[in-house]
Amino acid sequence: MPFIELKPGTLLSPTAVVMLSCASFEDKPNIITLAWVGTVNSDPPMVSVSIRPERHSYRIVKESGEFVVNLVSRELMKATDFCGVKSGKEMDKFEACKLNAIAVPGMKYAPAIKQSPAYLACVVRQEIDLGSHTMFLGEIVNVGVQKSLMDDKGKVDFERADLVAYCHGEYMGLKKPEGFFGFSVARPEVLKRRLKKN
Ligand SMILES: Cc1cc2nc3c(=O)[nH]c(=O)nc-3n(C[C@H](O)[C@H](O)[C@H](O)COP(=O)(O)O)c2cc1C
Numbered sequence: 378m379p380f381i382e383l384k385p386g387t388l389l390s391p392t393a394v395v396m397l398s399c400a401s402f403e404d405k406p407n408i409i410t411l412a413w414v415g416t417v418n419s420d421p422p423m424v425s426v427s428i429r430p431e432r433h434s435y436r437i438v439k440e441s442g443e444f445v446v447n448l449v450s451r452e453l454m455k456a457t458d459f460c461g462v463k464s465g466k467e468m469d470k471f472e473a474c475k476l477n478a479i480a481v482p483g484m485k486y487a488p489a490i491k492q493s494p495a496y497l498a499c500v501v502r503q504e505i506d507l508g509s510h511t512m513f514l515g516e517i518v519n520v521g522v523q524k525s526l527m528d529d530k531g532k533v534d535f536e537r538a539d540l541v542a543y544c545h546g547e548y549m550g551l552k553k554p555e556g557f558f559g560f561s562v563a564r565p566e567v568l569k570r571r572l573k574k575n
Contacts, residue, residue, distance in 0.1 A: 396493065413426070425512050495522040
């Protein structure tokens with residue numbers, strides 16, 4: 378047996394780490410860092426975000442019924458950690474991190490973070506209490522990507538985005554693409570063309 382058994386836990390790795398921005402009628406814009414997030418449906422496009430009820434952002438998302446998921450680059454990593462250890466109950470995290478809140482089409486309250494590589498603006502469709510966290514299922518109603526990250530074919534260049542993932546307590550930088558969807562069965566000329574950057 379090559380495995381050692383550990384206590385059942387949230388070892389799934391890597392996960393995304395994102396900055397969720399939110400606001401409501403009575404609450405000014407706030408940012409909460411989340412790692413318990415995921416894509417859960419393609420059509421309509423949906424994500425899940427799990428938030429503990431004691432977080433300041435929990436009530437804001439619940440009351441406003443919307444949130445914006447902002448992707449995290451290496452450049453935003455320190456701010457991401459900060460927004461994950463400090464609460465909006467005590468401070469304005471946009472101000473503290475020198476980030477800018479910008480309005481997003483389709484959102485009544487929740488802003489996007491201007492410095493993020495990309496954002497996914499979501500409307501809450503369902504809420505499920507799971508125990509420690511409440512999972513909000515959000516339909517993605519608007520997506521924005523920094524112009525500088527679009528390649529000449531109109532695709533997002535994720536290598537340029539320099540995104541960061543999360544592995545059980547640590548932030549990990551992503552390096553170059555090592556493959557692509559279907560590369561295991563791709564013809565040699567396709568492989569050569571698609572992986573030529575490596
Ligand atoms: C890397 C990282 C991931 C986190 N993931 C989550 C999460 O998925 N759900 C959650 O409720 N809190 C998570 N937190 C904790 C919150 O971000 C943290 O408690 C934050 O201060 C709450 O901010 P708020 O009170 O302004 O909402 C995470 C923190 C870090 C640093």
